[in-house]
Amino acid sequence: MSDEHWELTVKQPTSHDHEQQRLEELWRYSLRDASNDAQLDTLTQLVAHYFEVPTTLVSFVDQRCQWFKSRHGLDVTSTPLESSFCTHAINGPHAIFEVKDTHQDARFCHNPLVTQPPYVRYYAGAPLTTQDGFKLGTLCIIDTQPRRISSNKLAQLAVFAKHVIEHLELLRLRRLLAIVNSSGIGLWELDVDSKAFWRNNTQSRLLDHQGTCSTAETNYFYDAESQQRFDHAIMDAVRTRQTFSEDLRLNHSPLTSPQWVHINGVPLMTHGRVTQLVGTTQNITQLKEKEAYLARYVRIEQLINDLQATFIGNRQTQETFCHALEKLLIATESEAGFVGEVKYRDDGKTPYLKMHALTDIAWDTQQFSRFSANAPNDMAFTKLDSLFGHVMLHNQIVISNSPKSDPRAGGVPAGHPPLKSFLGLPAVDEHGHVIAVIGLANREQGYDAAFAQELEPLQQRLGQLITTYHLRQAQGEAQKRLEMAAKVFENSHNAIVIVNADFTIIDANPAFEAETGYSRDDIIGLTTAFLASPGHGLSLDDALQRCQYGDHWEGEVLNLCKNGDSLPENVSIAAVRDTTDAISHYVLVLTDLRRAKQQAQAIDRASRFDGLTGLPNRAYFLELLHKIMHSENSSGAGLAIVIIDLDRFSYANQQLGTAQGDQLLIDISHRLSHYLLGFVRKVGSQATVDARHAYHRLKATCQLFIACGDPATFFKPAKAAFYHIP
Incomplete structure (x- = not known):
């Protein structure tokens, strides 16, 4: 039967076009491992017995030589490519490459393997062909005598070769399974x-x-x-x-x-x-935990924003804390909780906790009503030998996942719902005194220090807000400034950017587009380095570098808008890890600080200057007066103070209207500022002011109080007169 009878319909990559791919496939299957394979050794012995030949080889052909993964009847482990029979077998088109008598074949009669040991006279090799058509080597039989093997029997060599490939494929799949298991x-x-x-x-x-x-x-x-x-x-x-x-x-x-x-x-x-x-x-537990962390972060930030907006707008009521507590319970997956403010008894020393919001879920209705009715100063907790009392008295975060056995607990009121876990967080003022307590209870998975740390911004902000609220009660002017800040804050939105481990941007939200002027298509695929603004500010790249040493970083950075403007922002960075615990992404939450910085300047000016005339207000006047007096005293120079009281100003308001009266004040203020050329100057003994506006002409007269001489002797009467001006 002719050789053409053994052709197989498989892909036949040529050595010229696909040799590199064939070698890569060989390395993938063999791993360059020349150690013995017991199963292949058994197969080569079986093939030798079946064909009654002294030598059987499983031969792999690489770029340097042919080497034998399994051999029967041969001591050497490899031979040069120049003398290789198997190279002819894998480069040919036939299913089996057969040389019946090497002495009669011009290609091999002078081959060292023929003229020297092992004295090959007969060779037949079946290529080891993968499913993709790449020939890795051969399963070959060798004899020292010429042979005439029937075609039907010789066909079995290709079947054995297929078993070799199946064995190699099985080994590869086992390796893949091991990789899957280890991953x-x-x-x-x-x-x-x-x-x-x-x-x-x-x-x-x-x-x-x-x-x-x-x-x-x-x-x-x-x-x-x-x-x-x-x-x-x-x-x-x-x-x-x-x-x-x-x-x-x-x-x-x-x-x-x-x-x-x-x-x-x-x-x-x-x-x-x-x-x-x-x-x-x-x-995906870590991913879910990161998702839960990010969801909590967003909800808590929104809660802080809502609280701040409410406080700044002076709209806080009892419902403010109730709504905040509801949102906090959702964000923290807690069943119950409270928000309370630290108050003191009449003695000024004994603290108690006044409840602004308290979850009544699962309370015994009768006991809850009785507790509410008997609580001093609305609803209050006075039992300090308790978990919340430990927070108040020691200014410490309290975490208890087994309250029944916790010596700090001290029991709960009758009818109180079962307490399975508890987290108490102190909120402090600028002096470090506890002024409020946040309590959470009965989270399914309990609480830990890392979870408590996530709520630290809420602790800080609650303390700040309560402090600010009490300060505002004594300072009406601060109310306007806080309302202005509230409007700015309510209209702001956080920008979110997601980058990979190489700081390449893979996504950004519309708020980022609005803040920077860059569209999403502009930035996808770029690194955050392009946002760096010239100057001394920290860049996003710098912030991300710092976050590589931990899972979170927060601080101020200086970015660059598309139009070239600098963009100061507060950035909070959370690292996202994959299943191998390697950082795969970073989530950046950015808050635009431009309005906040501008607002701070506006608030400072509003606290110092009169809104109508633009002149320094009374508080700022006293501040400047103290500075001037200190300067005058140190130099030994004299000082004069003039206090002007306009005559019949109320009559002008009645006759011309408040708008004309306001304009009169503005005109007088402008003229004084023009003539005096400074806040305090020496003037002549007489001064007249003509104020003209629209079609009216007024002659404004005034009464003057003038004190001059040694500042040490006239300041007290001048100050007294200043405060007694109607």
Whole structure:
């Protein structure tokens, strides 16, 4: 039978066009491992016995030589390419390359392997061809005598070669499975008819299950809601023949963090029906925790914004704290809580906690009503040998995940709902005194220090807001400044940017586009370096570099708008880690500081100058007067103070209207500023002022109080007269 009888219809990459790919495929299958393979050694022995030849080889051909993964009847482990029979076999088009008598073949009669040991007279080699058509080497038989092997028997050599490839493929798949197992990816299979599950060790470990096989009845690893979605996903996959993907939460013990997995399922069909489902499972707990952290961060920031806007706008009521507590419970996944302000008894020493907001869920109604009615100063907590009392008295964060056995607890009021876990956070004023307490209770997974740290901005802001509120009660002027700040703050929106580990921007929200002028398409794929503004401000790149040493960083940076303007912003950076605990992304939350900086300047001016005339107000006058007196006293010079009281100013208001009266004040102020050329100057003994506006002419007269001489002798009467001007 001719050689053409053995041709196979497989892809035939030529050595010229695809040699590099063939070598890469060889390395992928062989790993360049020349050590003995017991199963291949058994196969080569079997082939030698079957063909009754002294030598059988599994030969791989690389760029330097041909080497033998398995050999029977040959001591050497490799031979040069120049003398290689197998090179001819893999470069030829036939399924089996046969040389019946090397002495009669011009290609090989002078080959060192023919003229010297092992004295090859007969050779037949079947290429080891992968599914992609790449020939890695051969399974070959060698004899020292010419042979005539029947075509039917010789065809078996190709079958044996296929077994070699199948063995190599199995080894490769086992390596891939080992890689999957080590990477934390679980594998599972479900037999649809029997409901039997098979899972690899990683899957069992992810689900905290002993064993790799079970029935559907034993596969309740997820909480009730997740289990229901998983069951529905399987039924839908069988019915629709479509793949599915779900995030599922595992069952977990109380006061422990929930574990999450992402599961994929693919239906496999036999004769047109789904008989098996296979899929993967991956632990996404860290991702879910980061998502939960980011969600809490956003909600808490919004809560802070709402509280600040309400306080700045002087709109705070009892409902303000109630709404804030409701949002805080949602953000922290807590069942109950309170927001209370530290007050003191009449003795000024005994503190108690006045409740601004308190969750009444699960209270005994009668006890709750009685407790509310008997509480001093509205609803108050006075029992200081308690968890919240420890917060007040020691200015410490209190974390208790077993309140019943906590010596700090001291019990709870009758009818109080069960207390399973508690977190108490102090809010302090600028002097470090506790002025408020935030209490949270009964979070399913409990509380820890890291969780408490997330609420630190709320602690700080609550203390600031309560302090500001009390200061505003004594300072009416501060109310206007805070209202202005509230309007600026209410109209602001946070920009969010997501970058990868190389600081390359992969997404940004519309607020970022509005703040910087860059569109999303402008910045995607760029690094944050392009936002750096010339100057001494910290750049986003600098901030990201600092965040590499931790999972969070917050501070002020200086960015650059598209139009070239500098953009100062407060940035809070959270690092997102993948399943290998490597940082894969950063989430940047930016707050535009331009308006805040401008507002600070405006508030400062409003506190010093009169809004109508633009002249320094009384407080600023006294401040400047003290400075001038200090300067005059030090130089020994004299000083004169003139206080002007306009005659019949109320009559002008009545006759001309308040607008004309205001204009009169403005005109007089402008003239005084023009003639005096300074805040305080020496003037002559007489002064007249003519104020003209529209069609009216007024002659304004005034009474003057003048004190001059030694500042040490006239300041007190001048100051007294100043404060007694009507």
